[in-house]
Amino acid sequence: MTCRSAVWLIVAAAGLPLVPRSGSAGAPCVRLTRAGTQVQGDVRICPGHYRVPDPGERGVLIAAASGTRVDLTGVTIESGDSVPERYAGVGVASRGVDGVTVLGGVVRGYRYGVRLEGGRNHRLAGIDVSGSRRQALRSTAERTDTSDRLDPARPEIFDQYGAGILIRGTAGASVTGIIAHGGQNGIALDDASTSHVVDNDLSGNSGWAIHLFRSSHNAILRNQAGATRRCPAPGADCGAAAVLLRQGSDSNIVSENDLTGSSIGVLITGARPLTRPSVGNLVYRNDASFASVAAFAARVTWHVTFLENRADSALTGFQLVRLAGGVVRGNTVIGAGRAAIEVIHGGDTRLEANVLLGAPVGIRITSADSGVPPSRGFRIDDNMLSGVQRGVVLRGVIESRVRGNVFDGVGDGLVVDGAGHGTEVSGNVFLRASGWFIDAPDLMAGGNYWATPDPARATARVRGRISLLPWKPASAAGY
Numbered sequence: 001m002t003c004r005s006a007v008w009l010i011v012a013a014a015g016l017p018l019v020p021r022s023g024s025a026g027a028p029c030v031r032l033t034r035a036g037t038q039v040q041g042d043v044r045i046c047p048g049h050y051r052v053p054d055p056g057e058r059g060v061l062i063a064a065a066s067g068t069r070v071d072l073t074g075v076t077i078e079s080g081d082s083v084p085e086r087y088a089g090v091g092v093a094s095r096g097v098d099g100v101t102v103l104g105g106v107v108r109g110y111r112y113g114v115r116l117e118g119g120r121n122h123r124l125a126g127i128d129v130s131g132s133r134r135q136a137l138r139s140t141a142e143r144t145d146t147s148d149r150l151d152p153a154r155p156e157i158f159d160q161y162g163a164g165i166l167i168r169g170t171a172g173a174s175v176t177g178i179i180a181h182g183g184q185n186g187i188a189l190d191d192a193s194t195s196h197v198v199d200n201d202l203s204g205n206s207g208w209a210i211h212l213f214r215s216s217h218n219a220i221l222r223n224q225a226g227a228t229r230r231c232p233a234p235g236a237d238c239g240a241a242a243v244l245l246r247q248g249s250d251s252n253i254v255s256e257n258d259l260t261g262s263s264i265g266v267l268i269t270g271a272r273p274l275t276r277p278s279v280g281n282l283v284y285r286n287d288a289s290f291a292s293v294a295a296f297a298a299r300v301t302w303h304v305t306f307l308e309n310r311a312d313s314a315l316t317g318f319q320l321v322r323l324a325g326g327v328v329r330g331n332t333v334i335g336a337g338r339a340a341i342e343v344i345h346g347g348d349t350r351l352e353a354n355v356l357l358g359a360p361v362g363i364r365i366t367s368a369d370s371g372v373p374p375s376r377g378f379r380i381d382d383n384m385l386s387g388v389q390r391g392v393v394l395r396g397v398i399e400s401r402v403r404g405n406v407f408d409g410v411g412d413g414l415v416v417d418g419a420g421h422g423t424e425v426s427g428n429v430f431l432r433a434s435g436w437f438i439d440a441p442d443l444m445a446g447g448n449y450w451a452t453p454d455p456a457r458a459t460a461r462v463r464g465r466i467s468l469l470p471w472k473p474a475s476a477a478g479y
Contacts, residue, residue: 032060032077035089040065045105047074054079054110059093066098066119072105072127079109084183087133087162090115094122102127111162113180118169126177129164134184134206139231139238148231150207150239152246153271158211163188164202167195175200180209186225189215189249196221202242203227209242209262212249212278220254228262229292235315237293241267248276259288259295265311269299277301284308294319294342295333298326306331316342317356320349322368329353339364340388348377358387362410367396367419374398374419385410394420403427406479407437416440429477430458438462446470449477 029046030039035054039061052060060077063070070092077091091107094100096118106128107113113129116122138145150157164180167173168190178200180186186202186209189195195218202209202225209225212218220243230240242259245252245268259265265288270277280303287310288295295311295318298304302324309331311317317333317340320326326349333340336359341351345368356362362385367375378400385391389411392402396417401424407413408431416423418441426447430437437458438445442465450458455471462468 035060036062038062038064039070040068042069044071044073045075049076049078051078051080053081054089054091057089057111059090059115060110061092063092063094063097063100063102063116066100068094068097068099069101069103071103072107073103075105077105077107081109084131084134085136087111091129093117094119098122101125106130108132112166113164115166116168116170116173117166120170121172121174122167122170123174124165124176124178125174127165128179130179130181130183132164132180132183132185133162134182135161137206137230139233139236141232141234144231144233144236144238148238150230152239152244152267152269153275155213155247158185158188158208158213161185161207163211166190167192170195174198178202180205183207185209185211187211188213189218191215193217195219198222200224206230207240208244209259210244212243212245212252214247214249216248216250216252218249218252220252221256223257226258226260226262228259230263235293236263238263240264241297242288243267244269245278245281246270246275247278249278249281251280252278253282253284254286255282255284257286259286259291261290262288263291263293264288264297265291265295265314267297267299268301268304269297270301271299279303281305282307286310289313291315297321298323302326305329311336311340313337316340317359318342320344320346322346324348326350327352331355334358336360343375343378344368345372345375347375350379350381351383352379353382355384356386356388357384360389361393362388362391364390364393365395365397365400366393376400379403380405384408385413390415394423398422400424405429406431408432411435412439413437414439416443418442429474429479430461431474431479433461436461436463438464438466440464440466443467448472449474449479451479 089110098119101123108131161184163185165187173195184207188211225242228242231238241264242262289312291314294316295314297319299321305327312334315337323346329352339361340356343365382404412435425445429449451474452458
């Protein structure tokens with residue numbers, strides 16, 4: 001018996017159809033009649049509308065060999081179910097083979113539109129996987145239902161509702177031109193590395209548009225992932241995020257994505273003891289404006305860099321909770337509802353050269369509840385703060401620096417409590433304040449620049465035992 005005959009016998013015994021390898025683009029197309037159809041080689045599915053349920057979740061169409069290329073141009077595959085909360089099955093699947101390519105088509109009404117597990121160098125392009133499984137939400141604008149909250153620390157939350165695309169246990173996958181609207185989750189990378197998720201349209205989902213779980217060294221570039229919202233009440237955090245990195249998803253690049261109008265634009269989290277932090281990630285030149293919770297959030301992690309992002313008209317621009325070794329540099333936050341940058345405990349983080357305009361607070365850093373060490377080691381340098389009620393607020397923060405910032409058109413400029421009496425305050429430019437330039441019990445603030453005619457006038461605009469000498473005029477700093 002030949003090897004080919006043996007394969008046919010094994011597949012027949014399993015009750016699965018196997019479509020022979022097509023020799024060329026001119027070969028006959030394949031029609032889908034039932035779930036579990038296995039294909040290999042260069043395969044074209046006959047254009048048309050196929051309604052094929054897959055209750056066993058084997059996959060309606062299965063790429064059975066390495067190098068399989070499936071052309072779905074003009075093809076629609078759907079489960080036939082009309083209740084999104086109970087969608088089951090997989091549209092296109094592969095397991096343990098390399099180099100699977102799936103092009104074009106519409107796949108909808110399943111738990112997973114496409115699920116590729118294992119292997120290397122897969123390619124998905126131009127597939128519409130809108131309308132995958134999603135939870136029926138009960139929250140309203142007046143009341144948030146706790147059953148709608150997603151917990152990023154629990155992987156079963158994702159597994160229950162699937163995604164348009166799942167890439168699991170792979171390396172070198174390319175995912176481009178995907179459309180995934182109206183589901184719960186768009187594209188998920190699970191234990192995947194060196195993937196490229198580029199130029200996809202994943203807007204209008206209710207969970208996580210792009211989700212990384214134990215996935216490192218991936219590039220998430222130029223995707224449309226806006227309007228990823230869950231609970232409509234203002235400020236209600238039900239765990240939805242346009243981009244979510246969790247459970248040891250390290251050294252990824254998230255760049256030039258449109259994440260506007262989402263609950264959270266980018267969420268990087270490691271909620272101990274249930275999950276591991278995700279470290280060393282770069283979030284660069286994304287727009288997460290109009291976020292109802294936070295444009296960018298990093299929670300219980302370290303070494304995250306937020307560089308040149310936009311976060312206008314968000315409730316909070318940057319929300320950093322127990323972040324260590326972070327960098328927030330060159331970002332723009334205009335019109336934040338609560339704070340441009342909110343830090344709740346953490347340390348050794350640099351907040352540099354940001355433009356923070358029009359908010360109740362520009363930068364607020366506080367320590368956590370009692371019983372933990374104080375926040376420490378912040379470098380707040382070269383930021384522009386204007387139109388804010390309070391510029392920089394430090395509560396329970398030690399061993400930190402405030403240097404080279406411009407306070408213009410603020411209520412109170414710098415507010416420091418007793419814990420921060422050793423804060424270095426130098427090289428800042430204090431131009432206009434309707435309240436106090438500095439409000440602190442005890443602080444050395446010499447070497448700053450003041451828009452007052454003399455040191456005595458500057459002294460009258462600070463509260464507390466504040467030393468302003470040496471005093472310098474703002475004109476000496478070019479103002």
